[in-house]
Amino acid sequence: MKISVTIARIIVGVLFIFSGLIKAIDPLGLTYKMQEFFEVWGREGYITPLMNWMYKCSFVFSIIMITLEVVLGVALLTGFYKKLTLRLLMLLMIFFTFLTSYVLFSGKIATCGCFGDCIPLTPIQTFTKDIILLLLISFLLLKQQYIKPVGVVLPVGLVLASVIAVCFLQMYVLTHLPLTDCLPYKKGNDLLQLRKMPANA
Template sequence: MAAVFLFSGFVKANDPLGTVYKVQDYLDAWGAFSLSGGSFPYLASFLMAAFEFSIGVYLLFGIRRWATSILVLLFMSVMTPLTLWLAIANPISDCGCFGDAVVLTNWETFFKNLVLLAAAVCLFKWRRFIFKLVTTKVDWLISLYSIIFILFFTIFCYRYLPVFDFLPYHIGADIRKGMEIPEGEKPSVYETIFTYEKDGVKKDFTIDNYPGDSLWTFVDSHTVLKEKGYEPPIQDFALMSYEDGTNLTDEILADSQYVFLLVAPWLDRADDSSIDLINEIYDYSVEHDYRFLCVTSSTDEAISAWQENTGAEYPFALADEITLKSMVRYNPGLMLLKNGVVLNKWSANALPDEYQLNAPLDRLPLGEIQLKGVSRKLMEVTGSFLAPLAALTIIDLLWMKYRRRKEKKQKKVPDRADNGNPEE
């Protein structure tokens, strides 16, 4: 249970914006659109990561065993029926329990939660057997440190992109290969269902029996999966020129030169604190004959307002909103491509400046894939968490040992009563 909560909280902290998007999906499914567009999803994302990770630490170290077991049981008692509803109603594709690190279907999530609910009941019943790794007097220190660590890690990943990128547009990914279907594999077959109404009666049609009667009124449409097949990691990558509507996808992916993509799903909500630096990068790309595009799903009004407010002279392209949210977990973010391969990504808070872009990209480290291995990053993050924890534990043991020695010395104070000759 400790491992599950630690992993779940950590992957949410690693990709807080992804958790925000998932919370918004839930709120939209419940019709809470007013909450979906505000700050609530961000607050929920940060709190969920901190809560789950902290519960994992509490279980691992045996801290507050009674309260922790109660919280785990209550949490699973809420999540299990919620995931049953998800499995039956299927309002969203997956619950997002483990972010994009481990994607489960809604039914898989429900059965997983049934197992965890049973484990939570056992945990509550036999909570007195949970082993304590630290003394009671240092519980608060371990607890406080864990919360501070996960909050700082969440803020870091929010501002500077996830440390572990589980999305298909990670650094080193070949977008063209990600769109291909391997030889011998069959693609999934979908069918669009059109709902029409006539004389108060609603009826579903497909493209094969589309109603020819003009008295039918269109109501709704939805797509259903008819036959499950191979689904490539990247399915909706398509860029269309904002100026003339030209399809730029193949041209961008086949470009043997460097291509900068400024990814901004919503320009009206984009962080404009690095506008000057973005314009400098555009000037740099013009100077070295690199392509630069701002890719967005914004409206004409939002694009015009962005151009006016920022002095943007770069061209724009349109793309699917969900695709853009998967490309870079920031609004805006910058992506560097060459031959369709993702060489680097930055959030607006970590853009390269003039000191880093002081030569053509083929002569700079930025023009090559600079990628740490997963094992190395895992060791760094784990070490940054466990090393201070180990230090706190050792300090606690030394302090308790010192206190015991001091108490023993106080008990062995020699009797200073005068034992000399009474007459003297």
């Protein structure tokens, strides 16, 4: 059982860190995706004043979400405050699963942007991923007694370092440019070629 818990812990932790970092290289991308959700929900009449306010705060939400993903991934891998970490991970996964199910079943938003623009996934792929992660986190919650922190000082140091590192990364790319531009109109691409109608369109 301990081996199964360790494997699940590594999978969830690494995926959360990777997901956060892939968004951290372009936090504005997640901001625009959040704005798309809030705009659609506001237009549909779901507490429109609240959606309009959240639309304006999308950039702050983006920074917080990215940082939280990375920090929770590191916290899970190091065993830092495991009960709190697992509960926050579960809440995030329930929220993410709601978003991906909305994208999949409503058809009003093309993608959820789970891995940013660098790794585009179809709605069914993202929904399946979230269901698997939800099951893994549920398993970890049930078997959390097998999660042991890697020392006392190390988890605290790594969590603090991850907060500083991911915040610095986001500040850097916002001041300069994304470390990797995955959008079609990135530097070096031929704009005239990109504007042409694809074959058999």
